[in-house]
Amino acid sequence: MGEKMISSIAELIADRIGSMPAGERRAAQTLIASYPMIGLKTVAEFSAAAGVSSPTILRFVARLGFQNYPEFQSSLQDELAAQLQSPAIRTLNPPSPGGTASPMLEATLDNMRETFRHLSDRQLADIAARLAERRGKTFLIGGRFTDPLARYMAAHLAIVQPDVVHLAGQESMWRDRLIDMGKRDVLVIFDIRRYQDSLVRFAEKAHQRGVQIVLFTDQWLSPIARFARHVIAGRTAVPSAWDSSAALFVVAETLIGAVTRQLDANGARRIREMEGLR
């Protein structure tokens, strides 16, 4: 060993700022002062802010070990992205005061907050409205591990409105159902990585038929996003061998609730009728 652990560019700078000439040191200090925003701007702006010339900025990033300025910027962006994605780390991780030991639970709660943070009320309302308006049918389908979510949602929706179909079983089974689908219909798809080819193909064909697609996926977006009218990107990372679908589950429940509320007038009566039939 003997090598220092350098995990961020800020540390890298702190490590080498001692052996820098005056101009580059000014660049370093300027960057640290409003880290890392200045580094994301152009060389010209950076140099102006630091009160040095452009080449000095370039020599500065070269000294840090980067081949060129864009490479340096990419590094900064990656660092930022990592920070933004894990809110737990950002707060310097106070491991939940009075509480839960399980890191699994903590991660799951974070995932949910983060998922909803990227999900506007407006978008949820739009989707709920689309699901509630009874023009065509509603189809639901999921991948290997997410199919239960489709099932769960279908089970609830089918109670408050007719024409809700969960596509299950053999691929050949539901592929043939395409023929029943048209532009008045909605297809709800659950697909997290590894994204399933069969689902992608299915989504594409449905899209070609004019079906509106609502996609539940992870933050890396299934390729189906290309065809989707609405995309819900849930966080899935947890300290486990598996990805977590819990955030998507909660979004699904939220939607179920919203749709039910919208259908209240008709839906309530429908539910009562159903009760009577049991």
Place this chain on the structure above:
Amino acid sequence: MGEKMISSIAELIADRIGSMPAGERRAAQTLIASYPMIGLKTVAEFSAAAGVSSPTILRFVARLGFQNYPEFQSSLQDELAAQLQSPAIRTLNPPSPGGTASPMLEATLDNMRETFRHLSDRQLADIAARLAERRGKTFLIGGRFTDPLARYMAAHLAIVQPDVVHLAGQESMWRDRLIDMGKRDVLVIFDIRRYQDSLVRFAEKAHQRGVQIVLFTDQWLSPIARFARHVIAGRTAVPSAWDSSAALFVVAETLIGAVTRQLDANGARRIREMEGLR
């Protein structure tokens, strides 16, 4: 007033995404999914990530009211800078006093914390150990709305170990499976109110045959609790017409993770083998 307060680009997008053509909507969704990092990259990268062409990205930012792409990027950077300076104010979403927007989400998060508060690590570990030891078979079954949870758990467990059976379909189908069950087996049941008679009867018979029962239920406890070896009581109350199974879902995921970890030595090899078979 009458004019909406738009304080972030994310809100701006949420506000206008409804009136965007398909291509630009894909751009919007891609940006929201990993907000705001993609927007800081070049038009080419952005367009590639969204699966559209460069002009579509430019039309997208134009529709948001920006004169050109650099101006759009500057806005994103300013927003980021403001966020980084005051980590407390993390308003990406409609501000909604007191934190997250949806009361539904708040209730769900509370439910989870509460559920885990009443659930000792010890108990979870015991259940995981019982599920991991391969003496007999593992059966899973659920009620009308909770069957998808059983399915979800079965789908995962079946990968790390053999002899995992999800009991589905007609009642008559799985009732007959009782004959295969013995005291070396485990039966995982999901049952929240209204508790289903058929499930209760099934649990009772299984119990008589010496099957160990793990019960996922709500805080009022299904009658099956009488026969269960382990009871997991999840909170289900949310501001909706429906009960929420989200807390139980998270417990299920936690258990899946724990079992997988325990089986690591064997399980990992098994997973690899399975990958090979696909």
Place this chain on the structure above:
DNA sequence: GGAGCGCTGTATCGTATGTTACGTATTTTG
């Protein structure tokens, strides 16, 4: 079923941006 409109991608263009060469200033060393 046909005409019109709007959306989208391809190809081209201009330019802002990063990069490099070179000359001058400043510091360092014998």
Place this chain on the structure above:
DNA sequence: CAAAATACGTAACATACGATACAGCGCTCC
């Protein structure tokens, strides 16, 4: 104090990036 080495900025350069013109296509509305 002189001479060399290093650092820095000015100016010219090349590339890659954003912007635009245009044509093809699908969709909607008569």
